[in-house]
Amino acid sequence: MGFTLLKTDIDLPPYIKIKHSKRAKHLALRLDSQNRVFNLIIPQGINLHKAHKFAHENESWMQKRLSQLSSPIYFNNGIEIPIFGKTHLIKIDHDEKLRKTNIILNNNELLVFTNKDDPDLRIKRFLKKEMRNHVNALANEKANIIGKTINKIQIRDTKSRWGSCSVSGGLSFSWRLILAPYEALDYVVAHEVAHLEHLNHSKSFWKLCEKLSTNYNDGKIWMRKNGHELMQYR
Numbered sequence: 264m265g266f267t268l269l270k271t272d273i274d275l276p277p278y279i280k281i282k283h284s285k286r287a288k289h290l291a292l293r294l295d296s297q298n299r300v301f302n303l304i305i306p307q308g309i310n311l312h313k314a315h316k317f318a319h320e321n322e323s324w325m326q327k328r329l330s331q332l333s334s335p336i337y338f339n340n341g342i343e344i345p346i347f348g349k350t351h352l353i354k355i356d357h358d359e360k361l362r363k364t365n366i367i368l369n370n371n372e373l374l375v376f377t378n379k380d381d382p383d384l385r386i387k388r389f390l391k392k393e394m395r396n397h398v399n400a401l402a403n404e405k406a407n408i409i410g411k412t413i414n415k416i417q418i419r420d421t422k423s424r425w426g427s428c429s430v431s432g433g434l435s436f437s438w439r440l441i442l443a444p445y446e447a448l449d450y451v452v453a454h455e456v457a458h459l460e461h462l463n464h465s466k467s468f469w470k471l472c473e474k475l476s477t478n479y480n481d482g483k484i485w486m487r488k489n490g491h492e493l494m495q496y497r
């Protein structure tokens with residue numbers, strides 16, 4: 264007596280993650296580009312079989328979307344990354360005997376002396392610090408022009424916003440802007456500083472934003488068209 268293992272028709276491809284939702288009204292496939300997966304949103308009362316069928320019907324569309332995502336870039340030895348708009352070659356010198364990681368940024372290289380097998384987190388922390396120093400100076404310089412003071416500047420790893428301005432005069436920026444062309448970083452800083460004067464996107468706001476930017480058009484267009492590329496750094 265034997266039995267056959269049936270391959271059921273409800274197997275899902277590995278790039279789909281099931282999410283049950285109480286609020287959702289319809290079946291949906293939502294792309295999580297950071298993790299390169301689709302979340303299959305299943306509302307209450309929809310049976311799993313129907314949800315799987317829906318996912319299968321959209322397989323070729325999902326595969327196409329995934330193939331269009333730019334491939335991730337890791338801060339590995341020999342990789343070139345832009346820092347403040349200039350190409351830098353990452354050179355990692357691994358030495359067990361070192362007691363801590365030391366990172367030096369020169370004109371065209373990022374030199375990493377480390378005892379870590381994977382100094383990725385150290386590199387990110389270093390870039391964040393560089394970004395903080397630079398943005399502190401740049402934002403204050405722009406705020407001075409309009410006679411405003413910045414309460415506090417925060418550098419974060421935000422997923423959807425590159426910068427923000429709070430009512431209390433605090434500014435926040437994504438550390439990833441250090442990897443954008445310089446005019447794009449400059450534009451985002453000008454944008455948030457201009458919000459110290461206008462907490463809206465009125466005509467006068469955009470006029471001030473342009474005045475505070477070094478290259479308003481190129482910076483703004485780059486962020487709109489290519490901003491998402493900053494997420495490919497891992």
Ligand SMILES: [Zn+2]
Nearest residue numbers: 454458463464
């Ligand atoms: Zn704004």
